[in-house]
Amino acid sequence: MSNIAGRRIDLDALSFRIVMTGIALMALVLLVAPTVVVIWVSFTSGYSLKFPPPGYSLRWYGELWNAWQLQFAMMNSLKVAAWATGLSVLLGVSASLGIARSPTLTAKVLDSLFLSPLVLPALAFGLSSLMFFSMIGVPVSPLTLIIGHTVVSVPFVVRNTVASLAQMNPSLLEASSSLGAGRWYGFRRVTLPLIRPGIMAGGFIAFMASFDNVPVSLFLRDAATDMLPIRMWQDLEGRLDVTVAALSGVLIVATIALMLVMERAAGLSKRLT
Amino acid sequence: MAATLRDVTTYDLKLAAPLAAGFVLFFVTPLVILLALSFQTDQQGGHYGLTQYVNFLGDSFSLGVLGSTLWLGVKVTVLTLLLGYPVAWLHQRSPGWARGLIMLLVLLPLLTSVVVRTFAWVVILGRQGIVNATLAWLGLIDTPLKLLYTDGGVVVALAQVQMPLMVLPIITALSRIDPNLADASSVLGAGHWRTFRKVILPLSLPGIVAGCLLTYAAAITAFITQSLIGGGQMLFMPMYIYQQASTLQNWPFAAAISIVFLVSVLVVVSIFNALGRLSRGYANA
Numbered sequence: 001m002s003n004i005a006g007r008r009i010d011l012d013a014l015s016f017r018i019v020m021t022g023i024a025l026m027a028l029v030l031l032v033a034p035t036v037v038v039i040w041v042s043f044t045s046g047y048s049l050k051f052p053p054p055g056y057s058l059r060w061y062g063e064l065w066n067a068w069q070l071q072f073a074m075m076n077s078l079k080v081a082a083w084a085t086g087l088s089v090l091l092g093v094s095a096s097l098g099i100a101r102s103p104t105l106t107a108k109v110l111d112s113l114f115l116s117p118l119v120l121p122a123l124a125f126g127l128s129s130l131m132f133f134s135m136i137g138v139p140v141s142p143l144t145l146i147i148g149h150t151v152v153s154v155p156f157v158v159r160n161t162v163a164s165l166a167q168m169n170p171s172l173l174e175a176s177s178s179l180g181a182g183r184w185y186g187f188r189r190v191t192l193p194l195i196r197p198g199i200m201a202g203g204f205i206a207f208m209a210s211f212d213n214v215p216v217s218l219f220l221r222d223a224a225t226d227m228l229p230i231r232m233w234q235d236l237e238g239r240l241d242v243t244v245a246a247l248s249g250v251l252i253v254a255t256i257a258l259m260l261v262m263e264r265a266a267g268l269s270k271r272l273t
Numbered sequence: 274m275a276a277t278l279r280d281v282t283t284y285d286l287k288l289a290a291p292l293a294a295g296f297v298l299f300f301v302t303p304l305v306i307l308l309a310l311s312f313q314t315d316q317q318g319g320h321y322g323l324t325q326y327v328n329f330l331g332d333s334f335s336l337g338v339l340g341s342t343l344w345l346g347v348k349v350t351v352l353t354l355l356l357g358y359p360v361a362w363l364h365q366r367s368p369g370w371a372r373g374l375i376m377l378l379v380l381l382p383l384l385t386s387v388v389v390r391t392f393a394w395v396v397i398l399g400r401q402g403i404v405n406a407t408l409a410w411l412g413l414i415d416t417p418l419k420l421l422y423t424d425g426g427v428v429v430a431l432a433q434v435q436m437p438l439m440v441l442p443i444i445t446a447l448s449r450i451d452p453n454l455a456d457a458s459s460v461l462g463a464g465h466w467r468t469f470r471k472v473i474l475p476l477s478l479p480g481i482v483a484g485c486l487l488t489y490a491a492a493i494t495a496f497i498t499q500s501l502i503g504g505g506q507m508l509f510m511p512m513y514i515y516q517q518a519s520t521l522q523n524w525p526f527a528a529a530i531s532i533v534f535l536v537s538v539l540v541v542v543s544i545f546n547a548l549g550r551l552s553r554g555y556a557n558a
Contacts, residue, residue: 016465024359030433031360031378034393035385037403041396050401091292098289101282110289113296119542120304121494123511124531127518128307129299131528135306151300154292170282177281186281212386214497218515232388233497240395248389255384259377269376272383272441 035252042245049240060246067243073231080142080217080227081210084149088206091150092157093199097191100165114158117151122215125152130219140222148216153206157199160271164198165191197266204262205272208255311528325529335513335530342493342510343537345427349492350485352432353439357484360436361443383437391498394430395421398502422504430502435491439484446480447473478552486545490538510534 037051042060044053064070095114099107117125129148130140138144168191176186217227232248235241262268314320329335364375382390397403398420405417420426450473458468496511503509514534518527 012464012466016469020359020362022359023356024363027356027360027436028375028378030356030429031382031436034390034397034433035381037396038389038393048401049396049399051396051403051406091295095289095292097284098286101284102286104286107286107289110293113301114292117300119490119538121511121531121534121538123494123496123514124307124535125300125303127514127527127531128303130518131310131524132299132303132306147299151296173281183281187284208384212388214387215494215511218496219518229386229388229497232386232392233501236388236392236395236501240399244392245396248386248392251386251389255386256381259380259384269373269380272380 038245038248039252042249044242047242049242049245060242063243064246064250070228070231070243070247073226073228076225077211077228080145080149081207083146084153084210085203085207087146087150088153088157089199089203092154092202093161096158096161096165100162111162115155118155122152126216126219129216140220142225144220145217145225148220149210149213152213152216153210156205156209157202160198160202161195164195168194198271200266201262201268201271204258204268307528308532310525311532313525316523316525325526328526329529329533338508338510338513339533339537345509346489346493348428349431349435350489352428353436353488354481354485356432357436357439358443361440361447364444365447379437379440382434387434387497390434391430391501394502398426421502422506424507427499427502427507431492431495431498434495434498435488438487438491442483442487443477443480446477450476475555478555479549482545482549482552486542489541493538
């Protein structure tokens with residue numbers, strides 16, 4: 001009798017584990033498959049993105065040296081992302097310090113305001129920015145792009161910095177002050193080192209968000225400021241270009257390398273959960 | 274004395290002033306202009322009224338676009354939850370090295386460029402893509418299936434692209450559950466399925482709600498994936514706004530559609546937030 005009951009429990013445990021693990025493994029394959037596929041087909045020797053490729057070569061990676069339009073767009077995207085990240089970190093960290101430990105209603109309202117670009121459709125913001133700049137007579141330029149990108153990147157910095165500040169033990173600052181450290185010294189030697197991983201993780205995500213931004217760039221760019229994701233999108237809408245696959249391969253490898261660096265430096269995965 | 278002590282641990286609220294000013298000028302003001310422009314009755318301006326909204330709400334085509342966009346979000350969110358929950362569960366009960374690997378696999382799509390991720394799905398679902406090549410090789414089909422530019426294709430691609438947004442909050446929620454609770458449940462005679470349904474699932478509800486909110490908002494606003502996998506045949510709100518604004522230069526109508534879309538997103542967000550508060554109460558009870 002107990003034997004039968006024992007077996008029933010085993011079946012129950014087994015079926016649960018099989019179903020959950022089975023779906024999880026399927027989902028993990030689904031998560032990785034696209035990345036693997038892009039890298040795989042980027043080594044094709046053929047002219048089309050046929051699967052499996054007819055042969056393998058590095059020719060499309062070589063083609064990247066001549067793809068000046070993609071290189072131009074990439075430089076623009078890197079420049080805008082660097083500026084937007086710099087501004088986001090500067091303004092975002094300063095704002096986080098102001099609001100993080102403040103119990104006032106103003107601080108709470110500002111916190112929601114700074115995070116709101118995360119939930120609003122970015123395309124609506126892109127369109128409204130274009131209307132705003134054209135209304136005040138400012139033509140689209142790298143400057144308008146940087147402003148628009150900063151607005152959508154700042155929330156990542158604020159969210160991570162506020163979280164780091166909330167986790168920081170305030171008595172450390174009291175201790176440093178009682179030992180005679182001034183406010184600025186305390187900030188530099190106590191607060192900043194403790195929240196640095198949070199700032200770095202937020203800055204990294206802000207950079208990726210800007211580098212990859214389409215909805216805002218779509219409205220705030222002109223021919224002189226072609227942006228990489230938009231160039232790639234337009235290339236792909238016309239035809240399936242193997243050069244784009246090679247470029248994707250480069251971007252994927254660069255992203256993984258950056259991710260691993262950030263994981264070591266700032267514990268990225270812990271900050272995202 | 275107490276005042277000086279508090280002074281060291283807090284920073285002046287004025288430090289938030291530069292960003293606040295920037296947001297008022299470059300975020301709030303543009304949105305106010307968007308709202309004002311949506312009430313213009315014609316492209317020349319000067320006259321204000323509800324014409325654009327009447328045009329949108331009285332047009333079955335426009336309402337269809339809104340409806341299919343909101344419905345797309347539901348389908349993507351459900352699929353992402355069904356696939357993502359077990360991933361979070363597996364992460365939670367794996368040994369250290371496997372946890373790191375699963376986390377890397379989950380984060381990878383989140384940080385890869387969205388154009389690259391979507392482009393991969395074009396390669397997978399295309400006429401000469403992996404799915405068709407495999408099915409043909411197995412002898413299951415003679416002619417390639419049409420997978421790109423279909424509803425199913427858009428849903429699967431979006432589910433992959435947005436899955437990290439679902440998995441990460443659920444991992445957080447699962448890690449907060451006391452493991453003794455599951456043991457207690459099984460000591461009391463509940464099987465694994467029953468423990469999962471009655472203990473684990475309810476306690477992880479806050480994570481599920483947060484994940485659903487993020488996934489839903491990201492899925493309905495995902496311009497690139499919708500347009501590349503959906504193609505010209507399937508029109509969703511972001512592309513509709515872009516077409517009206519850029520191609521047709523009909524700014525007042527584009528502004529009105531944007532406001533309708535924005536309000537829809539905010540309504541959905543508030544519903545999820547209300548559910549989140551309820552579920553937190555439930556999980557803490």
